[in-house]
């Protein structure tokens with residue numbers, strides 16, 4: 001049994017701590033709940049197969065992440081008796097026209113053989129889109145991916161914290177430096193990593209989501225995640241409540257004050273996807289997404305012997321749990337499924 005101090009209680013730190021605590025190590029998580037923590041701000045979409053990104057190391061990580069989710073959640077919820085709000089209602093991916101829809105269908109369905117967990121993949125007519133998601137526009141054809149899902153970052157963190165305590169670990173709300181911790185140190189400080197070290201360099205993006213309510217309309221039954229055109233997506237957050245995002249703003253600033261300009265932009269986008277209903281803005285949420293130099297997560301030792309996990313970027317909720325599993329296996333001297341050397345330099 002070893003002693004581990006984990007700095008940062010976002011998805012990276014909490015997942016690693018959970019898996020290490022499950023292996024009977026002495027684990028303490030230190031978290032100072034910075035405003036802008038990416039995990040609680042996240043939209044929580046788990047649907048990596050539709051991405052057009054070609055980086056193979058990234059794709060291996062996120063698809064292994066999506067594959068692990070159902071078992072991971074089942075065990076976590078059973079252990080803690082807490083809901084993570086994880087659900088797999090599928091994903092509706094909208095496309096500009098029938099030609100692009102056909103190309104996307106071919107590209108996405110080609111991945112089914114190696115990723116059977118993505119479930120059924122099928123083209124949807126505009127009428128079928130409307131039938132599945134009555135609030136949504138019927139202007140665009142779509143591809144439906146049955147295995148697409150979503151989770152609440154906040155509920156997931158609550159459950160992980162409970163499970164860490166269940167396994168004898170500790171969670172301390174405190175600002176701490178790697179030099180003042182006991183045992184082996186794991187540094188998962190997200191966007192704030194540069195306060196201690198610039199190895200690896202972590203930069204961040206400010207991302208904003210607009211939370212809306214649909215007024216005066218019958219609530220739709222649980223709706224799938226909607227992947228709109230370009231980087232836009234919509235997730236359901238409650239009965240007739242949705243969040244739309246996101247903005248991408250490279251910045252060195254840590255401020256999380258929402259911008260009126262972005263709110264207006266996102267409201268305009270929401271009206272485009274939900275044209276027939278009255279939309280009431282509720283609030284804006286802002287998070288700081290951490291990136292490394294090659295936009296791949298960094299997983300490995302820094303020069304001073306601290307184990308660093310950071311740069312989970314825009315898919316950290318998808319790959320966080322599997323990173324936790326793999327890092328714990330690696331630190332236990334066990335075989336890992338992913339080659340962690342792919343993520344260190």
Ligand SMILES: Cc1cc2nc3c(=O)[nH]c(=O)nc-3n(C[C@H](O)[C@H](O)[C@H](O)COP(=O)(O)OP(=O)(O)OC[C@H]3O[C@@H](n4cnc5c(N)ncnc54)[C@H](O)[C@@H]3O)c2cc1C
Nearest residue numbers: 008010011012034038039043044045190287315316317318
């Ligand atoms: C708006 C938005 C939408 C997103 N949507 C998705 C999505 O749909 N799907 C998906 O897979 N991913 C999504 N992501 C990405 C995902 O949320 C992030 O990649 C992930 O949450 C990063 O986790 P992290 O643990 O590295 O960092 P964080 O969650 O930011 O956690 C870092 C923690 O470290 C703490 N900390 C820092 N320094 C110290 C210190 N010295 N002492 C104590 N504590 C410290 C901070 O307070 C913070 O709590 C989204 C992100 C954003 C912002």
